[in-house]
Amino acid sequence: MTSKTQNQYLHDGTVNFVSWNIKGLNHELKRKKVLSHLTGLNAKIVFLQETHLLSKDQFRLQKDWAGQMFHSSFTKKTRGVGILIHRTVSLLLKSLCPTHSPHRWRLNPLLLVDENCTEFISKQISFFLETNTSSEVSAGILWETLKAFLRGQIISYLSHRNKLETKKVSELKSKITRIDEEHARLPSEALHRKRQALHSELNLLTTKEIEQLIYKSRHHYYEHGENANKLLAQQIHKQEVRNAIPVITNMNRDKIIDHKNIMHTFRDYYKSLYSTEFKEDNTQCNVFLDTLQLPQTDTFSVEELGKPLVLSELLDAIKSLQGGKAAGPDCYSAEFYKKFSTQLAPLLLAIFTEARDNKILPQTFRQALITIFLKQNKDLLQCASYRPISLLNNDVKIFSKIIARRMEKMLPSVISQDQSGFIKVRHLSSNLRHLFNVIYSPTKSNTPEILLSLDAEKAFDMIEWKYLFTTLEKFGFRQNICAWIKLLYTIQKFQFNMVPDKDAPCHHCYLQSPLNHWQLMLMINGIIREGLEQKISLYADDMVLYISYPQNSVPAVLTALTEFQKISGLRINLNKSVLFPVNSQFKYLGVNITSKRKALYQRNFAVCMEKVKQDLHRWSTLHLTLAGRFNVVKMNILPKLLFLFENIPIYINKSFFKQLDSTITSFIWNSKHPRIQRATLQRPKAEGGMALPNFQFYYWAANLLINISEWEWKVAMQRLHSSSICTKHTIIQLKIIYRVHLSRLKLSKMFPGQDPTCEHCNQVPASLGHMFWACAKLTSF
Structure with a gap:
């Protein structure tokens, strides 16, 4: 030195x-x-x-x-x-750790299981409503005041209860100390019994404190950590997400390291992102939509949607709220609404009715907390690399759920079959099998063909509200229906989590917008298969266009997207959008698409098998019991494979399942010799097993679930005997059915006592040939 x-x-x-x-x-x-x-x-x-x-x-x-x-x-x-x-050195220490924001009150979930506390809250709600309910006070103001009143009463109640308990505990400890001193000088049975009584009373008082400590120490990890729930999922999840954000780049490309300024940088970014660019003049949007032939809602559905809200709808919406979720800015959890639903529901109903008449919701309905999570494999320095999660108050969630339940009943009749995302009785597998139909169906022409995958930039945030309202009107929604929906699209304000500043206005969509894709269909030449023209497939905002003659169609598509952006606000991120020739391989909706059907197994199932082996090897170091290892297989391995079984209709050899069973058996028994046969473990728990998944049975069940349209069935049947290459996913399913189908006749032979008669005609035994070709009830289809 x-x-x-x-x-x-x-x-x-x-x-x-x-x-x-x-x-x-x-x-x-x-x-x-x-x-x-x-x-x-x-x-x-x-x-x-x-x-x-x-x-x-x-x-x-x-x-x-x-x-x-x-x-x-x-x-x-x-x-x-x-x-x-x-002494000549001036030392200044500055912490780089995040500074704590002002304390935000939260309702302790343990209070809702305390009978005395819930009784107190119930009485306070009744007292407040009886005292303040009048025709001169609006329901919105009454609700806002009630939440503030309850917050103060709960804090006061807890403070008073804690003081009394602390005083009582101190008195008991003093009495026990005096008795111990007396017992030491002059032992007696009476003093001993008195001390035991005081000690029992002290234990009862300290029980609540112990419960709180257990809750904070996550004691549930010990009692429920190996059940098939969120706790086990968190254990086996790869910890890659960084919660701390030490540095970020602002809009001027300057690096910010101060925690408060980092949060302000995010706030400014989202404020800019959610700001509207739509002009007041709505003429251009009307002219554009008038050129399209949009489907119209039927009269009955329109009348049902426009009916006033009823109390039963509100109570059902409250019951359906998912518990265990973070509360919004008012910090009242879903469990609070469920506990006091009978008292709160009438007031909420009055609020929603009043808001519809006044065309605006109360202030707290339009507030949100934004918390962020880093996206996978993204730049840590960019604000766009973090995924924002809006934490809304549960009262607005209840209102949104009621409107969504009404809308979901009629959306299938309005939204095109090309859109399968978030629509009842439509599945992701439809998009993939639609894609397989195009790629694996031979074409006699030499026409150049491509697939164009479009990525919408924050689609649910960028859609302009006026475009949404205009589109609803063009679909035939009446004003009374639009009035309910418009309540959710008033100017909202968000507050960035951990930043104690004023709320910032935002322009943000809560619900899925009915994205209008007909204009793209009018601008492109589709790919023709079996006399049908395939143009577009959508799953929510994931869009795939089937294009022939790309030299003419692609410029027209880009022009249409530019025009569409001007009226709707939907932006296409060309950096993430990909163009695929039909004979190349790419990834779509989580499935690796290949140019050859036989390569689907290698690119998907073989890759999944390797990933399963790696995961099981990593999880083998966790201290899990035998039951915990079974739950790991059910929670993580089964969903991955079931997704592939349902969406990739190909034949899989038994060797795949043998290898999979061998790998899982090694994990379950920790690379030791199995003590129980796998067949026994696969039995239901009621029959002495552990309900270990039989993956081959799941594979059979997934492929026996035929979900195709009538025209696809007819095309498949026409080509079944004349083609050696699977040109329709239906053909693949039929081949699998021939190999693995368990008819009622076959089941009756395997399990004596089962009825072999056809369940449709009830005339002859239900053999495979009868079910597919001879049954009178089925041949008519």
């Missing part, structure tokens, strides 16, 4: 650091020698380990040259760390 004089330090600014494990400074002579040696080294900042000094003895390190001194506060001599700083 280099020694420098005081003059050298003052001129060149060099600071000498010394770190020294001195193994004790209690001896006066050793202490003087150490401090003198440090003076000779011209040390400016000294780090001392194992000083073995008590907190009261730290003054012994004080020296004339030391301007600042810090020492750990321990009461044992076996440890101790000290820091000495020279």
Whole structure:
């Protein structure tokens, strides 16, 4: 270590650091020698380990040259760390850790299982409503005031209860101490019984404190950690997400490291993102939509949608709220609404009715907290790399759920069959099998064909509200229906989590917008298969266009998208959009699409098998019981494979399932010899098994679930005997059915006592041939 004089330090600014494990400074002579040696080294900042000094003895390190001194506060001599700083050095420590925001009150979920507390809250709700309900006070103001009133009453109740419990505990402890002293001087059975009674009373008072400590210590990990629930999922999940954000880049490309400024940078980013660019004039949107032939809602559905809300709808919506979720800005959880639903539901109904008449919801209905999570494999410095999650109040969730339940009944009749996302009785597999039909069906023409996958940039956030309202009117929705929907699309305000600033206005969509894709269909030439023209497939905002003659169609598509953006606000992220020739391989909706059907197995099932092996090897180090390992297989392995079984209709050899069963057996028994046969483990729990999934049975069930339209069935049947290549996913299913179908006749032979008669005609045994070709009830289809 280099020694420098005081003059050298003052001129060149060099600071000498010394770190020294001195193994004790209690001896006066050793202490003087150490401090003198440090003076000779011209040390400016000294780090001392194992000083073995008590907190009261730290003054012994004080020296004339030391301007600042810090020492750990321990009461044992076996440890101790000290820091000495020279008086010529000015030391300023600034923490890079996030500063805590002002405390946000949250309703303790344990209060809702306390009978005394729930009774108190119920009485306060009744008292408030009886006292303040009148025709002169609007329901919205009454609701806002009720939430503030309850918040104050709950805080007051808890404070008073805690004071009484603390006082009572202190008195009991004092009485027990006095009895112990008396019992020590003069033992007696009466004193012993009295002490036991006091101790039992003390235990009852401290039970609630212990429950709170158990809740905070996540005791559920011990009791429920291996059940098939969220706790086990968190254990096996790969911990890759970084919660802390140490640095971010703002709009001027400057790096921000201060926590408060980082949060302000995010706030400004989302404020800009959610701002509207739509012009007040709606003429262009009307002209554009008038050129399209949009389907119209039927009269009955329109009348049902426009009916006034009823109390039963509201109560059903409250019951359907998912528990265990973070609450919004008002901090009232879903469990609170469920607990007091009978008292709160009439007031909420009055609020929604009043809001429809006034065309605006109460203020807290239009507030949200935004919390963020880093997207996978994204740049940590960019705000766009983080996924925003809006935490809404549960009262607005209840209202949204009621409207969504009404809408979902009639959406299938309005939204095209090309859109399968978030529509009842439509599935993701339809898009994939639609794609398989195009790729694996031979064409006699030499027409160039491509697939264009379009990525909508934050589709649910960028859709303009006026375009949405105009589109609803063009679909035939009446004003009374649109009035309900418009309540959710008034100017909202968001508050960025951990930033105690004022709310910022935003332009944000809560519900899925009915994206209008007919204009793209009018602009492109589709790919013709079996006399039908395939143009577009959508799953929510994931869009795939089937294009022939790309030299003419692609420019027309880009022009249409540009025009569509001007009226709707929907932006296409061309950096993420991909163009695929039909004979290439790509990934769509989580499935690797290949140019050859036979390659589907290698690109999907084989890859999934390797991933399963890696995951099971990683999870084998977790301290799980046998039951916990079964639940890991059910929660993580089964959904992955079931997704492939349902969406990729190909034949899989038994070797795949043998390899899969072998891998899972090795994981379950921790690479040891199995003690129970796999067939026994696969039995239901009621029959003495562990309900271990039989993956081959799941594969059969997934492929026996035929979900195709009538024209696809007819085309498949026509080509069944004339084609050696699977041109329709229906053909693939039929081949699988021939191999694995368990008819009623076959089941009756396997399990005596089963009825072999056809369930449709009830005339002859239901053999495979009868079910597909001879049954009179089925041949008519």
